[in-house]
Amino acid sequence: MSEYLETAVDKFVFRVAADRLYSADGVWAQCQGKRVRLGLTDYFQQRNGDVAFVHVKPVGTTLEVGEEFAELETIKASASLFTPIAGTLWDVNKALELSPETINEDPYGKGWLAVVEAVDWERDAAKLLDPQTYLSLIRSEAEQENAG
Amino acid sequence: MSQTATYHTTVHWKGDHWGHLVMGNGPEMDFSAPPDAHGFGGVFTPEDAFVAAANTCVMMMFIWATERFKLKLLSYECRTEGTKVIELDRTEIFSRLHFHPLIRVAACGDSPAVVEGRVRRALQAAQKYSLVANSVKSEIVVEPEVVIEE
Numbered sequence: 048m049s050e051y052l053e054t055a056v057d058k059f060v061f062r063v064a065a066d067r068l069y070s071a072d073g074v075w076a077q078c079q080g081k082r083v084r085l086g087l088t089d090y091f092q093q094r095n096g097d098v099a100f101v102h103v104k105p106v107g108t109t110l111e112v113g114e115e116f117a118e119l120e121t122i123k124a125s126a127s128l129f130t131p132i133a134g135t136l137w138d139v140n141k142a143l144e145l146s147p148e149t150i151n152e153d154p155y156g157k158g159w160l161a162v163v164e165a166v167d168w169e170r171d172a173a174k175l176l177d178p179q180t181y182l183s184l185i186r187s188e189a190e191q192e193n194a195g
Numbered sequence: 196m197s198q199t200a201t202y203h204t205t206v207h208w209k210g211d212h213w214g215h216l217v218m219g220n221g222p223e224m225d226f227s228a229p230p231d232a233h234g235f236g237g238v239f240t241p242e243d244a245f246v247a248a249a250n251t252c253v254m255m256m257f258i259w260a261t262e263r264f265k266l267k268l269l270s271y272e273c274r275t276e277g278t279k280v281i282e283l284d285r286t287e288i289f290s291r292l293h294f295h296p297l298i299r300v301a302a303c304g305d306s307p308a309v310v311e312g313r314v315r316r317a318l319q320a321a322q323k324y325s326l327v328a329n330s331v332k333s334e335i336v337v338e339p340e341v342v343i344e345e
Contacts, residue, residue: 057197096324097316097319097320097323097324099260099264099265099316099320100264100265120263121263122260122263122320122324145312148316193197194197195197195198195199
């Protein structure tokens with residue numbers, strides 16, 4: 048069960064799970080042995096709206112850091128998602144094909160996107176943000192935008 | 196979050212219980228109050244405008260949502276009723292907007308249950324993201340009839 052950090056901006060509350068690392072563009076990475084689970088942050092899903100479709104690249108795809116591993120379509124936007132971890136896609140969340148809204152409902156849990164067999168977790172993790180730093184980043188970004 | 200846009204209309208009094216409306220997007224027309232509020236029949240009224248604003252906005256948002264959800268929409272028709280309540284102090288409020296959309300979509304090879312699920316999510320999104328529906332304080336009730344055609 049994850050614990051969360053929270054920040055409120057205007058009427059919005061954004062949660063950041065304390066047990067994983069983050070890319071600045073809203074992808075979380077959680078190391079599970081040799082494998083790393085990837086998903087989208089609560090901030091990302093709230094900012095982009097209700098998810099209509101997500102297309103994750105097939106299992107077996109080899110990815111470098113910064114390469115697109117999935118495409119997301121929401122009611123308001125389309126987005127390319129880039130992996131913060133190099134490796135091979137080992138698993139994708141097939142349940143999202145029928146229930147993509149799970150990304151909105153449970154972004155840190157059942158709404159995970161993919162599992163990567165990492166080439167070098169330590170190397171890639173060193174470039175990611177810890178939960179407190181990511182929380183500060185999104186708070187600053189949201190406040191700046193809210194101020195207009 | 197705090198991005199803004201503005202929309203405008205202009206009205207002027209034409210005498211008696213008549214007015215003329217010029218809308219920001221171009222159309223203009225005479226208007227009055229409904230007959231039960233000392234106005235005239237057969238013309239645009241604020242009550243119709245309110246219900247129509249919500250009905251048209253939800254429909255346009257639904258059309259957008261069907262495109263985002265990759266649904267093949269065959270037809271959409273929606274009767275919407277606004278219920279007016281007259282309070283003890285004689286103020287009036289639209290307490291409820293009741294939408295009855297009839298939606299026909301093509302299955303396009305998918306199972307009817309999957310398509311219907313997507314239609315209902317598109318409809319929820321239409322309500323959630325409709326500027327007008329999101330701005331009113333009336334209760335909003337949507338009771339769709341969804342027909343999936345092979």
